[in-house]
Amino acid sequence: MSPRIDEQNQQIRDARKQQLLEAGAKVFGERGYAGTKVSDIVREAQLSHGLIYHYFASKEDIYIELARTAFTTSYETIRQVVENGGSPYERLKELTEGIFAHTAGSGYFFLIALQTNTSKTVPEEAAAISKEYSGQNLQLLEQLFREGQKQGEFIHADPFKQALMYSSMLNGVIFTRLTYSELEDFPQVDQILRIFTHAREEE
Amino acid sequence: MSPRIDEQNQQIRDARKQQLLEAGAKVFGERGYAGTKVSDIVREAQLSHGLIYHYFASKEDIYIELARTAFTTSYETIRQVVENGGSPYERLKELTEGIFAHTAGSGYFFLIALQTNTSKTVPEEAAAISKEYSGQNLQLLEQLFREGQKQGEFIHADPFKQALMYSSMLNGVIFTRLTYSELEDFPQVDQILRIFTHAREEE
DNA sequence: GTCTATAAAAGGATAGAC
DNA sequence: GTCTATCCTTTTATAGAC
Known part of the structure; x- marks a missing residue:
């Protein structure tokens, strides 16, 4: 040939x-x-x-490959922003806006990651990948919150729980936005981040 | 007989x-x-x-009956609290704490409601029920936010979007808590509600 | 490399005995 | 009312022709 x-x-x-x-x-x-x-x-x-x-080879195989892509990309995205310059609040804001922008179009990989994380019916290998990366992502976020607290930008609270709160919220909001995609200016990133920062009247 | x-x-x-x-x-x-x-x-x-x-009669039938229960109960819960006495903030807090308490044990009905709302694979009749009740729930919340804004407790923003933000966040957090059920004091209700209220330093 | 036809397996639903 | 055995449809996976 x-x-x-x-x-x-x-x-x-x-x-x-x-x-x-x-x-x-x-x-x-x-x-x-x-x-x-x-x-x-x-x-x-x-x-x-x-x-x-x-x-x-099988339906399982396609799913596993998709799940792997979903998790490696999300991890890389988070790592890059978190290890970037800027204050913790600035990085958190950049990360949040980036994720919203990225999931605005389709969000299919977001949905795959989410269900791989939470569903008991996905292929075993995909669940394993999910477990590994979810832990790493949470660690990155936890570190960011820890820094922000030390620098006084974020309120004091268990950094792990703050990381968990952040990702929960993000999941919920992105999910909603996928069904209300016609809404403009939803969500308001500044408003969401108020959860983690000290009181200051909305500008 | x-x-x-x-x-x-x-x-x-x-x-x-x-x-x-x-x-x-x-x-x-x-x-x-x-x-x-x-x-x-x-x-x-x-x-x-x-x-x-x-x-x-069928697998579909069981699911439909469960979905109906999930939605009627959740609607009644929300309606009761929202139509109660107390300031809007107090009612929102009571509602939030009630929902967390209610889903602390099992959360199966919460999960059924959520997937009925969002999945494209549930029985048609269940999806119809979901659509009906979800709209009603959102209306109740929207009204609560509108009142809270009028009374000055809540920040000004489209009440519908605030209602959407509230339910998204709740979904995300409850979902997370179901997988991290060993965590104590998660989530902090006061912290969540800071999204919707005017700035005040955490007490 | 691509397709259609077919096999094999899984899962929903029914029949009939107890 | 309850169970086991069986049917039948759906869906995954393979075979073989083009």
Whole structure:
């Protein structure tokens, strides 16, 4: 086989796989792992039913790959912002706005991460990945709150609980916004962050 | 058939149905509608597989009944507190504490309500019930925020968005707490409500 | 590489005995 | 009223032709 053809085939393979992953992200995000049928994915991807098994070993495998992408990206995003310059409050604000901006369009990866974290019906390997990264994310946030408290920007409270409160709130709000996507100026980031800062009248 | 026997049978029937509903609440709450098998429910209820169909027409039917219970109870709870005496802030605080207390134990009905609201895979009838009640709940909250703003307790912002923010946050936090149930003093209700009130240094 | 047809497995629902 | 065994539909996965 000529390398010319080889390369072309590889491109096709990559394109198809990508197509299936994107379709999978959408339907898994919308319907959950158990609620998604293989036929849902291939319909969304506009490919034949059998073809999916040339690219993935099983329905589980697609989900695991998507979950891995979701967690590695979110971890990298958080790490970058948290390890950035700026005061703790500035970094927290930048992180929050970044996450909202990032999930404004589709939010499918957010939904996959969330359900992988919380559902008891996702593939075991995905749950393992989730557990690992969620802990790391919380640690990054905890550290940020600890710094902010030391510098006097944030109110004093168990930094771990503050990190937990922050991510809970974020989950709830993003989730809501996905169903009320027509709303403008929702949520107000400054308003949310008031939970963690000292009293100051709204400017 | 003697009325004596009739009555006894009725009691058995009621007990079994209750048993199945409780088991259903647990597994549907934990695993979602699509992720739950009829066999999961009967195993949890410790009854035989076939028996469930003497009490419910289908898996869908059990879920619908549970969803209805979840929504009617939550609506009644909110309505009672909101229409109570006390200042808007006091009522909001009472409501929040009540919901946390109520979901501290199991939270299965909370989870069922949440997924009925958001999942695309629940039975159609359940989704319809959800839509109806969610709107009503939001209206009650919106009214509470409107009053609180008029009386000067709450910051000024679109009352509908504030209601949405409140319920989003509550969802996120309750959800988190269900996985971190060993945490004491989480969440701090006063801290959450700071989002909606005017600045005042934490007491 | 892609498709259609088919096998294999899982899960919801029913039948009939006790 | 309750159980076990069975049916039947849905869904995952594979085979084989193009």
